[in-house]
Amino acid sequence: MTKQELNKFKVTLENKQAELLRVIVNREGIEIEKSPDALDEVQHATERELAIRNLDRDSALLRHVRAALIRSTDGSYGVCMHCEEDISPKRLQAVPWAAFCISCQETADRNQALGQESFDDMLVSA
Ligand SMILES: [Zn+2]
Numbered sequence: 069m070t071k072q073e074l075n076k077f078k079v080t081l082e083n084k085q086a087e088l089l090r091v092i093v094n095r096e097g098i099e100i101e102k103s104p105d106a107l108d109e110v111q112h113a114t115e116r117e118l119a120i121r122n123l124d125r126d127s128a129l130l131r132h133v134r135a136a137l138i139r140s141t142d143g144s145y146g147v148c149m150h151c152e153e154d155i156s157p158k159r160l161q162a163v164p165w166a167a168f169c170i171s172c173q174e175t176a177d178r179n180q181a182l183g184q185e186s187f188d189d190m191l192v193s194a
């Protein structure tokens with residue numbers, strides 16, 4: 069990967085990081101109203117759960133983006149963290165924070181689907 073290509077990915081990652089931070093901060097500011105109505109309570113609980121799930125997902129993504137930014141400064145960006153092969157440029161275009169090549173990712177996804185231990189929490193589904 070050329071320095072120019074790396075810089076382009078870096079800009080993409082930095083933008084993504086800023087976007088996620090904005091979303092996460094906004095969401096944390098949302099107050100969930102208390103309601104005397106039991107049905108509303110259920111509705112609010114569901115909304116709260118959904119908000120928490122989204123927050124979890126965005127926080128996880130933010131971790132991946134940050135990890136990728138760190139790799140972009142130490143020279144390991146674009147290299148699979150599992151088999152150390154180069155990650156294909158096409159995959160990086162689609163998932164700039166990818167930490168694994170497609171075949172390692174597929175193995176990890178399969179293991180995860182089977183409920184087995186995944187490599188670690190670096191996994192992101194494209
Ligand atoms: Zn790999």
